[in-house]
Amino acid sequence: xxxxxxxxxxxxxxxxxxxxxxxxxxxxxxxxxxxxxxxxxxxxxxxxxxxxxxxxxxxxxxxxxxxxxxxxxxxxxxxxxxxxxxxxxxxxxxxxxxxxxxxxxxxxxxxxxxxxxxxxxxxxxxxxxxxxxxxxxxxxxxxxxxxxxxxxxxxxxxxxxxxxxxxxxxxxxxxxxxxxxxxxxxxxxxxxxxxxxxx
Numbered sequence: 001x002x003x004x005x006x007x008x009x010x011x012x013x014x015x016x017x018x019x020x021x022x023x024x025x026x027x028x029x030x031x032x033x034x035x036x037x038x039x040x041x042x043x044x045x046x047x048x049x050x051x052x053x054x055x056x057x058x059x060x061x062x063x064x065x066x067x068x069x070x071x072x073x074x075x076x077x078x079x080x081x082x083x084x085x086x087x088x089x090x091x092x093x094x095x096x097x098x099x100x101x102x103x104x105x106x107x108x109x110x111x112x113x114x115x116x117x118x119x120x121x122x123x124x125x126x127x128x129x130x131x132x133x134x135x136x137x138x139x140x141x142x143x144x145x146x147x148x149x150x151x152x153x154x155x156x157x158x159x160x161x162x163x164x165x166x167x168x169x170x171x172x173x174x175x176x177x178x179x180x181x182x183x184x185x186x187x188x189x190x191x192x193x194x195x196x197x198x199x
Contacts (some may be wrong), residue, residue: 135153152165182193
């Protein structure tokens with residue numbers, strides 16, 4: 001009888017050990033399988049879309065995400081920032097109506113965005129690809145003084161852009177900052193790289 005009890009205990013031990021090893025093996029197979037569904041670094045660089053949570057982005061702030069190896073700025077504009085941008089004289093801008101193809105169709109017009117309060121821009125100067133400084137406050141000294149309504153200033157060659165990314169006249173930068181394709185998946189989530197209806 002004792003021998004039979006030992007066999008029973010041994011059997012339980014073997015069944016338990018086999019179950020544990022099977023679970024570990026299943027996890028070993030499942031992890032790479034699930035990871036394969038996420039885009040690789042190469043796929044992201046080639047153009048896979050990226051999502052950004054803007055729920056904590058406060059009025060006046062800017063956040064940066066990376067898409068296709070480039071910085072994408074997401075700005076939450078205040079009502080004052082919107083008013084200052086809309087008040088910029090068209091004659092002060094090289095392309096006030098965004099006629100150059102630097103943005104999707106839905107991002108044309110004065111604010112170049114789907115929503116007035118949210119701006120989405122590729123953060124590279126169209127002159128030599130430097131990254132302009134975010135200077136949203138009026139009269140920023142390095143952006144050349146008191147007529148500055150707020151926007152982006154590239155210190156490399158002094159190109160200036162308004163808060164919609166429109167370039168001022170007679171600047172080294174030839175065109176407005178680029179607007180990437182993007183869409184809102186919800187009030188809090190923006191997807192950069194896709195612009196169709198969320199599916």
